Amino acid sequence: MWCETLSEREGQAMQKVLPELNEVQWAKPLAERIDRDGGLKSENMPLLFEARFAHGLYLQGLTPEYEYRGGVGETVIDFRVPGNTDWLFELTSIRPSEAVKRATLDRGPFISRFLQSPRMANNAGQNEESEEGEILLAQQKIGEKVFNGDQVVKFPEPDGRIHIIVVDMRAFLDGGDQWDYRQIAYGPNGVPQELVHCWLHRGQWQPIRGLFEPECPGRAAPHVRQRIHFLAFVAEKTYEPGEIFKQILLLPNPALLSNDDVKALAPQCPVKYGA
Structure with missing residues (x-):
């Protein structure tokens, strides 16, 4: 399936990136971890994403600390x-x-995906096979980087450091677009009204609330709102x-950063800030 299997293009790119990282002291543990876990294989795609991010930092002459205890x-x-x-x-x-896999037909050179908007008459599984279901799953995956269901993880309360969750969106609806990311x-306040995705919540149709919104019902959302300064989205090609x-x-995150804060931070940001 697309974005589930390591592509030839990604593999070729990593054949150049990994040897370079292996020669960089702070990045070598990441390159070695990928090698221990089997190298260039589909199961390692999240780690390979980390490696390309690390390589981007390296190209800027930065010296990060990998696997930092926060x-x-x-x-x-x-x-x-x-x-x-x-x-x-x-x-x-x-x-x-799994919902997208169920909704996908792979027939030789052609891959078709059949996602439908959720409907009251559908069962839970059918409603999961929708763009809206994928948005909710993406929010859940992001939230797990702050709250594991029992306790807060990784990010402390803000103390002057800037906290960013970077989301690899290649496998989300063929990469999605800025309006998906904004919702x-x-x-709903982050996208044009005609593009708002809705979901059945407690028997009523409601717009899907964002992780930065107080109204978001996700268990991790309050912790995202309190601890994460930016969500960052990217879909490589x-x-x-x-x-x-x-x-x-x-x-x-408007709960943590004013417009003036963002303007002041933008020139210092190790990755491009833009809309």
């Missing part, structure tokens, strides 16, 4: 980029969901060096 128990954050302001980056990859973060940093979309 002060929340024994959990670690993928990258700390030191500076006048420390930037903490945690990466997550949205993989093809994940901001809910070429795997060229630095593509992640050219294509990434950072969405600031």
Whole structure:
């Protein structure tokens, strides 16, 4: 299935990236981990995404700390980029969901996907096979980087460091678009009215609320709102060096950052800030 299997293009790109990272002291543990886990194989695609992100930092001459202990128990954050302001980056990859697999037909050179909008008459499984179901699953995956269902993980309460969750969206609806990303973060107020996705909640149709919204019913949402300064979304296509940093979309958390804060932080940000 698309975005589930390592492509030739991604594999070729990583054949150049991994040897370079293996020669960089702070990145070598990541390159070695990928090698221990079997190298260039489909199961390692989330780790390969981490490696390309690390390579993008390296190309900028930055010296991050990999698997940084942020002060929340024994959990670690993928990258700390030191500076006048420390930037903490945690990466997550949205993989093809079981609902999307069920809705996909692979017939030789052609792949077809049949997703439908949720309906009152559908059963739960049928409603999961929808764009709306995929948005909710993406929110859940992002939320797990802050709250594991029992306790807060990885990110401490804000203390001057900037916290960012970077989301690999390649396997989300063929990469999705900025409006999908904005609804994940901001809910219905972040997208044009005609593009708002709705979902059955307690028997009523309601717009899907964003992780930064107080109205979001997800258990992790309050912790995302309290601890994460930016959600960042990217869907690579070429795997060229630095593509992640050219294509990434950072969405600031209005509960933690004012417009003036964002303007002040933008020039310092290790990845491109833009809309």
